[in-house]
Amino acid sequence: MKQPIIQIRNLGKEFKTSSGTVRALEGINLDIYQGEIFGIIGLSGAGKSTLVRCINYLEVPTEGDVLFEGESLASMTPAQQRKTRRSMGMIFQQFNLLAQRNVIRNVCFPMELSGVPKKEARARAMELLKTVGLEEKAKAYPVQLSGGQKQRVAIARALAMNPKVILCDEATSALDPNTTKSILALLKEINQKMGVTVIMITHEMSVIESICSRVAIIDQSRIAEVGSVSEIFSEPKTRIGRQLILGDAIHQANFGKSKKVRIIFDGRESEEPVISNLVLACRTPVNILYAATRDLDGKAMGQMIIQLPEDETEARRVYSYLKTVKIPFEEVTEYDV
Amino acid sequence: MTFDASTVEMIKTGIWETVYMTFLSSFLAYVIGLPLGVLLVVIDEDGIRPVPWLHKILGVVINLLRSVPFLILLFIVLPLSKLIIGTRIGSPAMIVPLTIAAAPYIARVVESSLREIDAGVIEAAKSMGASNWQIIWKVLLPECRPSLLVGAALAVTTILSYSAMAGFTGGGGLGAIAINNGYYRNEPFLMWVSVVLLVVLVQIIQEAGMRLSRLGDKRIR
Numbered sequence A: 001m002k003q004p005i006i007q008i009r010n011l012g013k014e015f016k017t018s019s020g021t022v023r024a025l026e027g028i029n030l031d032i033y034q035g036e037i038f039g040i041i042g043l044s045g046a047g048k049s050t051l052v053r054c055i056n057y058l059e060v061p062t063e064g065d066v067l068f069e070g071e072s073l074a075s076m077t078p079a080q081q082r083k084t085r086r087s088m089g090m091i092f093q094q095f096n097l098l099a100q101r102n103v104i105r106n107v108c109f110p111m112e113l114s115g116v117p118k119k120e121a122r123a124r125a126m127e128l129l130k131t132v133g134l135e136e137k138a139k140a141y142p143v144q145l146s147g148g149q150k151q152r153v154a155i156a157r158a159l160a161m162n163p164k165v166i167l168c169d170e171a172t173s174a175l176d177p178n179t180t181k182s183i184l185a186l187l188k189e190i191n192q193k194m195g196v197t198v199i200m201i202t203h204e205m206s207v208i209e210s211i212c213s214r215v216a217i218i219d220q221s222r223i224a225e226v227g228s229v230s231e232i233f234s235e236p237k238t239r240i241g242r243q244l245i246l247g248d249a250i251h252q253a254n255f256g257k258s259k260k261v262r263i264i265f266d267g268r269e270s271e272e273p274v275i276s277n278l279v280l281a282c283r284t285p286v287n288i289l290y291a292a293t294r295d296l297d298g299k300a301m302g303q304m305i306i307q308l309p310e311d312e313t314e315a316r317r318v319y320s321y322l323k324t325v326k327i328p329f330e331e332v333t334e335y336d337v
Numbered sequence B: 001m002t003f004d005a006s007t008v009e010m011i012k013t014g015i016w017e018t019v020y021m022t023f024l025s026s027f028l029a030y031v032i033g034l035p036l037g038v039l040l041v042v043i044d045e046d047g048i049r050p051v052p053w054l055h056k057i058l059g060v061v062i063n064l065l066r067s068v069p070f071l072i073l074l075f076i077v078l079p080l081s082k083l084i085i086g087t088r089i090g091s092p093a094m095i096v097p098l099t100i101a102a103a104p105y106i107a108r109v110v111e112s113s114l115r116e117i118d119a120g121v122i123e124a125a126k127s128m129g130a131s132n133w134q135i136i137w138k139v140l141l142p143e144c145r146p147s148l149l150v151g152a153a154l155a156v157t158t159i160l161s162y163s164a165m166a167g168f169t170g171g172g173g174l175g176a177i178a179i180n181n182g183y184y185r186n187e188p189f190l191m192w193v194s195v196v197l198l199v200v201l202v203q204i205i206q207e208a209g210m211r212l213s214r215l216g217d218k219r220i221r
């Protein structure tokens, strides 16, 4: 994980349209390391697709450069760029299989493009279909496959040229939750077994959470935050980060007869927003029943009683958070002030 | 009204001439129109190799050629037939105006077929390092084959109906029989026979095109 396989340097992209210029990307700097699963998340229109298409130069950036294994794509000839592209497989939300070719010929397609002998290509394609669990569908046509199966074929096709990187643009966004899970598991397996670096573009936090090691949040054409997934999830620093991470997580929790916890403040920095950090990190609301804290010389002293959500796993998350940040607490059955 | 052996012979020759004019001009028109149609898609603004000025010029020329009524084009072009084929009458002479009239039409038909392709599929091919030639030969044309065949049926039947106007300029075929014998010599039965045969030919070509298209279309389960 030491060597960056892709370095994005000061990258910018403008589109000239009839209604003026659109700035799709601005000042993007990112290092993506060999063997990691790197997530890029952002709202619709943030520039994710443009960024991933700049990585393999399907879209030529208007500023900056992309280095693949240290080599600048900007200074390559178109033929060299095409050759480099073969080291980067790509999969798409809409699968983009050739409808008039059967499964095995789809997988053979990139090999056909680069002149791999037919027999060799077929053998390799069969092997890849085994990897993605579709060898019995070799003769089927895309129309006869489910969405998940089509994406498996697309993954096999992307792997055909032994790429070092796989670029995934919303690869699971057209799939149902179970199929999404299985495709993500497959990508993870490919990442671990073959050491292929994976770049996942998505607008779903759950995708990032389940397989990525690091994540970049992209907002309005710029990178808002980059870091390890655990870091960013426990403490998003930007507004967009909080919105993306908490947006779908904060919901009306049920506080029927749920557990109550007494938190003790015994001299922490009073500037530390303990409760809001807890809410952010655990992605669950808590109910403050009672609070008596005082600021003594910048130290917080006192106690607070909060009620946890009824949901077991959410409650457990609060406990483990309190433990990790070393805030003393105790469960209370009936609170008396 | 006579319907003897010589009439039958005449109708047979007419069928042959019509088929031969139609298919030979269709073939030649495709030789010109197919690459032209591909070019129109490739060099368009959102094509794989945009050349906007050339696209504009080609578009204007094609529209110009297409807006000349066929009968007028026929008279303008026949002198050219004399130059190329050596005669300005008969069925062979018709090949030149038919080809010239059909090529721009075919270019448009091909263009509209190729536009049906999903941009994502082309993007996928590019991401695999495909060159523009490879995209044309291995993605555009094969993926659009069903639609190209439907377009071909349309184009060939249109050329067939154009060929029927040959009668006005001394060309042959069923159209000439309908006009010369049927209309000018007032033999309505012969006229109707020729018309019915033309209708049957159109039906056959149309049906064959559609069948071929559907047969080869892997998008149909």
Ligand SMILES: Nc1ncnc2c1ncn2[C@@H]1O[C@H](COP(=O)(O)OP(=O)(O)OP(=O)(O)O)[C@@H](O)[C@H]1O
Pocket: A015, A016, A017, A022, A023, A024, A042, A043, A044, A045, A046, A047, A048, A049, A050, A051, A203
């Ligand atoms: N070819 C283009 N021409 C003009 N503008 C474009 C083009 N491609 C993208 N844009 C603009 O660039 C911006 C970023 O688009 P992009 O497709 O990268 O967003 P995204 O993050 O992938 O969104 P989504 O989640 O909806 O796919 C948008 O404002 C879009 O309108």
Ligand SMILES: [Mg+2]
Pocket: A048, A049, A050, A170
């Ligand atoms: Mg997108």
